[in-house]
Amino acid sequence: MDEQRRKFLKIAGASVVAGIGAPAIIKLSASPAFASGHAAPAAGHAPAAAAHGAVEAAPKGVRLGMVIDMRKFTDKPEMLDGAISACIDAHNVPQFPDKKNEIKWLWKAPFENVFTDQSAYHSSKRIAETDFAVLCNHCDDPPCVRACPTQATFKVESTGIVAMDFHRCIGCRFCMAACPYGARSFNWQDPRPYIKKYNKEFPSRMKGVVEKCNFCAERLALGQEPACVEACKGTGAITFGDLNDPKSELRAVLDKEFTIQRKPTLGTKPSVFYIV
């Protein structure tokens, strides 16, 4: 009896050790770094190194983008207010009195908040005093889309717009955490009472939904320009067009002027450019 118990415990012990150890050994021997003495550099690092600072891959299809000429807005700051209110009217954007509930589609922010990887040390008076126009960058590689668990936010392949389907948004706010530009806002309360004027062609949102700039997809479909672009028409303050079309007005501006993007080092490939 004693003999049997001793044997049983030995076998049980050995099995437990083997069971716990085996997967680890299989995993180690399967990874190339351990299997062959001289390991090739881990494959995961190569593409990241290439993306950093490298030219973007050959463009395909339409990729809508925008150049914002801040010099024009510095001369006429009221023009930016006009563009913002055009956006608010077009999309039934609520105006919450408390700043922490603010819903932002197109909004204003100082240079050091917009271009966080640029030094604002001893910047010119004009830069220090100008409010920059900020909106969703409609990134070519949008982190919000990867974060969304319901595919409520997604990239429209035919236009490059990072769009939202409010019907599907469950309000988890993962996209807000993922977006490095703060371009997404959450409706903490029912927005309806805080909408000043209704555009009857566009819905409002409900409590618990995230919203952001949609590059006026609904206006583009009707052959109109985005509301902010239309509000600054004729001044050249905002140029809108296809980044992948070499003949577009947008490309002409990009070819001529020195432009910067927001946080380019993150590799999100923003489609909004700034002339500072």
Place this chain on the structure above:
Amino acid sequence: MYNKGTIIPGLIIFVLFVTFPIWFNGLTTAGDLPKPELPPGGEKQCVMPADYMRANHMQLLNEWRDNVLRDGNREILEINGVKYPKGLQTACMTCHSQKEKFCDSCHTYAAVDPYCWDCHLTPNEAASKEVTH
């Protein structure tokens, strides 16, 4: 018969109780079939025949939603010269402008509570704070 005084009133109460749905429907308007009000503008055609719309408008709306938002297909439907930009607010509610008398009449009867109007504006609501361009 023993206890006539208790049994007969008891039976009457029982029968009344069991037939409650029948006489309640007869006495009140709760069971009447809803009569949704047709478009006040007098439009006679819709994007699909009325029978189809009555049964399948929710599927059609979902299809439009996916077309417009997800597939970027915002092609404007044109039927007999009338243009219908896909959308609850841009197409449906332009004719059926009385949500309270059209949509609600059946939805209330069928005890369904669609969440369309959590976000979408009814013409009455939109008119309450209109954009004045």
